[in-house]
Amino acid sequence: MIKFNSLLTAVALASSVSVAVAWDVLPTEAPAPMDNPTTxxxxxxxxxxxxxxxxxxxxxxxxxxxxxxxxxxxxxxxxxxxxxxxxxxxxxxxxxxxxxxxxxxxxxxxxxxxxxxxxxxxxxxxxxxxxxxxxxxxxxxxxxxxxxxxxxxxxxxxxxxxxxxxxxxxxRTLITPNSPYDKYASGDQSAMTDQQVRGMNKVAELGCTGCHSGPAFNGPGMFQKFPVHGNGMYQAKYHFTKDLGLAEVTKKSGDEHLFKVPTLRNIALTAPYFHNGAVKTLDEAVKVMAKLQLDKDLSKDEITDIVAFLNALTGEFPEQKMPRLPATPGTTFN
Amino acid sequence: MIKFNSLLTAVALASSVSVAVAWDVLPTEAPAPMDNPTTxxxxxxxxxxxxxxxxxxxxxxxxxxxxxxxxxxxxxxxxxxxxxxxxxxxxxxxxxxxxxxxxxxxxxxxxxxxxxxxxxxxxxxxxxxxxxxxxxxxxxxxxxxxxxxxxxxxxxxxxxxxxxxxxxxxxRTLITPNSPYDKYASGDQSAMTDQQVRGMNKVAELGCTGCHSGPAFNGPGMFQKFPVHGNGMYQAKYHFTKDLGLAEVTKKSGDEHLFKVPTLRNIALTAPYFHNGAVKTLDEAVKVMAKLQLDKDLSKDEITDIVAFLNALTGEFPEQKMPRLPATPGTTFN
Structure with missing residues (x-):
């Protein structure tokens, strides 16, 4: 899992937190399947x-x-x-x-x-x-x-x-490269604030990147149970367990509450949060995740640092041209 | 109303139909009000x-x-x-x-x-x-x-x-210039087919351009009663008179069934037709308009010619870039 091909990896390793995480830069092109090459x-x-x-x-x-x-x-x-x-x-x-x-x-x-x-x-x-x-x-x-x-x-x-x-x-063309994080991970130490770097190291220390791994922070292909730990205080408020996740499809009890690990890229832009959109703000989402997945109670400062880091995952959105949609002859809508 | 500053006016005057209509080219810029200059x-x-x-x-x-x-x-x-x-x-x-x-x-x-x-x-x-x-x-x-x-x-x-x-x-930037009609009206006689030219002259002969006048074929500022003539055969089918038009706003009986004259620009792209969208095709719309507004029964050929001309009113749509919409902090939607 450890990669030594970026400045950031070394920074992380040298920090007071003894956690080794590969901090990968988002690719600017996405792989296409053999039977559907991008043209x-x-x-x-x-x-x-x-x-x-x-x-x-x-x-x-x-x-x-x-x-x-x-x-x-x-x-x-x-x-x-x-x-x-x-x-x-x-x-x-x-x-x-x-x-x-x-x-x-x-x-x-x-x-x-x-x-x-x-x-x-x-x-x-x-x-x-x-x-x-x-x-x-x-x-x-x-x-x-x-x-x-x-x-x-x-x-x-x-x-x-x-x-x-x-x-x-x-x-496959909808990719947002060059976030402050990507610039930092590419060696530009001025691209993130001290607070964002603290947040990044905290994310590694807590173990968030155990699941939210890889360049898109989405643990590609990984399923995880949510929530893992006691849900008591949040269940009444957010009703997380109403949705059985993968088991809704497979009907297998072993798949209950399994979800794909979602990306953290651009997460500051995608409120509200969780599979059911029950949590309105990113601060609350971070707090809830730490409690339910890692059984940790974060301090207000820790939450603020992590949210600052998550804001560094907002990338550059390539300018999109609007398609011209071809005309309908007559209409089929009633 | 007659303008002599385009080739097309001369063509129309010289045609077998003794109707003089100003065939205006669509401006490429729209006027802005004094208190809202375009920037x-x-x-x-x-x-x-x-x-x-x-x-x-x-x-x-x-x-x-x-x-x-x-x-x-x-x-x-x-x-x-x-x-x-x-x-x-x-x-x-x-x-x-x-x-x-x-x-x-x-x-x-x-x-x-x-x-x-x-x-x-x-x-x-x-x-x-x-x-x-x-x-x-x-x-x-x-x-x-x-x-x-x-x-x-x-x-x-x-x-x-x-x-x-x-x-x-x-x-005010959403303008579609350079339709085949505009090119024709600017002097390029190859820009419309013979059928489209026949349709254009028919439109003038019938009197359509009495209301659908001006470069946008929208009789700018003009209100007209719809329908003018007996509505019997179409009322059951299209329910045109259910909507009182301007009188729905003013509550004045004199305003009943008055509507703004709509543009004919790009009409081939905007099915279905009329204020209530009751008519699915452009052919039927032309037939209905001639009957209800001019009390004329058009032949199939006349309708085809007019529709061909209306297709010549489809302009060039300038490429539009998509806006980036700024992020919502949290969410307010339920």
């Missing part, structure tokens, strides 16, 4: 599909409605609002840097961005399409999409497979 | 506010949700969907080239883009904020907006007045 035409098509509300039954909800690319990649709501004002029980995870998750959704039930993209479109409380056949018929009725799919995949190409591949290819 | 900082702030769903009670509906800048400036729905899945009775007018309307809304009740922008935010079935005080409190809670307002207006500037001015300044 400019796919990215452009994916950008269109991702922002097109006509992928929902009512024509009002796009991927970006809940995973808002103009914000921190989600909607700042405890739970998202799908078609006809319906809400679910979970808080939308951020799309920014989701390319660095090995599994997707809070319960990790999707193994790729491609698999994730297929889900919400036909979820009755999210985008509400009956099935992907209906989506394909609608996309085929829009001439501009026929052309964009042909450009990206060649031929008569509109399908669930190609649509989700294009969306995933676009999502 | 880059205002436009950038307006771009943010326009696309920010946090201007709605639920955090899910922005101006762009219904007047979608990525589409033809509206939502392709018969009526729009506001907070909590609520719908109203009218179809969202396009925001593209709205700067060239002298009045706004279907009933023309707002005299400026600034006045229009204030309305939907506090409409209970649209964006659902209690009042503008609540909007100002929310914007003030977002540090990035404090800065953006100060950049645009100086000082401690967040108010209903400045927010609506910024949105209007941004909207």
């Amino acid at each position: 400019p035409a796919k990215v452009e098509l994916g950008r269109m599909l991702y922002h097109d509300p006509r992928l929902s039954s009512t024509g009002t909800v796009s991927c970006s409605s809940c995973h808002n690319t103009m914000l921190g990649g989600e909607d700042n709501r405890p739970n998202s609002m799908g078609v006809n004002g319906q809400t679910g029980g979970r808080s939308a995870p951020t799309v920014w840097n989701a390319a660095f998750n090995k599994v997707q959704f809070w319960d990790g039930r999707a193994e790729s961005l491609e698999a994730q993209a297929a889900g919400p479109v036909t979820n009755p409380i999210e985008m509400g399409m009956k099935n992907w056949d209906e989506v394909v018929v609608r996309l085929n009725s829009i001439e501009g999409y026929q052309k964009a799919f042909a450009d990206a995949f060649g031929g008569n190409a509109i399908s669930k497979d190609t649509a989700t591949k294009a969306i995933a290819a676009y999502e | 880059p900082a205002k436009v950038e702030l307006g771009r943010m506010l326009y696309h920010d769903p946090r201007l709605s009670s639920t955090g899910t509906v922005s101006c762009s949700s219904c007047h979608n800048t990525m589409l033809g400036g509206e939502d392709n729905r018969p009526n729009s969907m506001g907070v909590n899945g609520q719908t109203g009775g009218r179809s969202a007018p396009t925001v593209w080239n709205a700067a060239f309307n002298k009045v706004q809304f279907w009933d023309g009740r707002a005299e400026s883009l600034e006045a229009q922008a204030a309305g939907p935010v506090t409409n209970p079935i649209e964006m659902g904020m209690k009042n503008w005080d609540e909007v100002v409190v929310r914007l003030n809670s977002i540090e990035g907006y404090q800065k953006a307002f100060a950049d645009a207006f100086g000082g401690n500037a967040i108010s209903k007045d400045t927010a609506t001015k910024a949105i209007a300044a941004y909207e």
Whole structure:
């Protein structure tokens, strides 16, 4: 786990805290699967599909409605609002840097961005399409999409497979590099404040990085039980255990309350917090996590330092151009 | 009304149809009111506010949700969907080239883009904020907006007045020049097909341009009764007269069924049609308009020619960059 290829690793090792953590810089490119190499035409098509509300039954909800690319990649709501004002029980995870998750959704039930993209479109409380056949018929009725799919995949190409591949290819471009932390980890000691460095070392000392590991602080592919320790004082307030996590999908008791480890990147932008969005502020989220996962009561100063560090994980958001969405002939919405 | 400063006027005068119509090219800049000159900082702030769903009670509906800048400036729905899945009775007018309307809304009740922008935010079935005080409190809670307002207006500037001015300044940049029609009207006779030219002359001959006049084909400032002629055959199907138009606001019987003349620019992109969005296709819309406003039964060929011309009114959409929306501290949405 120890890497010696960055200044920061040495700093951490030399600190009074005897913890060795690899402080990795966020890559500027995300790996793509063998069967879906990233191409400019796919990215452009994916950008269109991702922002097109006509992928929902009512024509009002796009991927970006809940995973808002103009914000921190989600909607700042405890739970998202799908078609006809319906809400679910979970808080939308951020799309920014989701390319660095090995599994997707809070319960990790999707193994790729491609698999994730297929889900919400036909979820009755999210985008509400009956099935992907209906989506394909609608996309085929829009001439501009026929052309964009042909450009990206060649031929008569509109399908669930190609649509989700294009969306995933676009999502792989949503990376926020050059946070103060990344600059610091690359050797620029002036990039973080003393308080942020204290917070970083505290995060390592406490063991947060045992799970929130790797360049995206998301323990790629890791599932963890939440909450681990006594939930008494928070259960009445935040109802964390109502959601069974992975067991909601697998129905196995051993999977109860298992969740994918979420990224800490840009976390200062993605309130409210936790799988159910029950906690409104980052200070409270840090306090709750330390208690429930590590059985530690943090001091106010420790919390402030850690929150300062978490703010150093806000990256640079590459300028995004708006897609032009091709015209609908007539309308199918009532 | 006759202008001799374009090739096209001469063409129209020389045609077999003895109708003189000024065929004006769309300006590339919109006039701004004396008290709200357009500045880059205002436009950038307006771009943010326009696309920010946090201007709605639920955090899910922005101006762009219904007047979608990525589409033809509206939502392709018969009526729009506001907070909590609520719908109203009218179809969202396009925001593209709205700067060239002298009045706004279907009933023309707002005299400026600034006045229009204030309305939907506090409409209970649209964006659902209690009042503008609540909007100002929310914007003030977002540090990035404090800065953006100060950049645009100086000082401690967040108010209903400045927010609506910024949105209007941004909207004045949403212009789609260089349609095939504009190129033709500028002297490029190859820019429209023969069929489109036939359709254009038919539009003049029928008298459509009596109301749909001016460079935006929106008879700027003009109100017209709709429908004028017997509505029998269409009333059962489209329920046009249910909506009293301007009289819904003024409560005067003389204002019943008066509507602002809407633009024909980009009309091929903005199905469905009419104030209540009852008509799904442009062909049917042309047929219905000729019958109800001019008491004329168009042939199939005439309709096809006119629709071809209307397609020549689709302009070039300037590339739009996505705004970065500043972060919410915690959250206020439930």
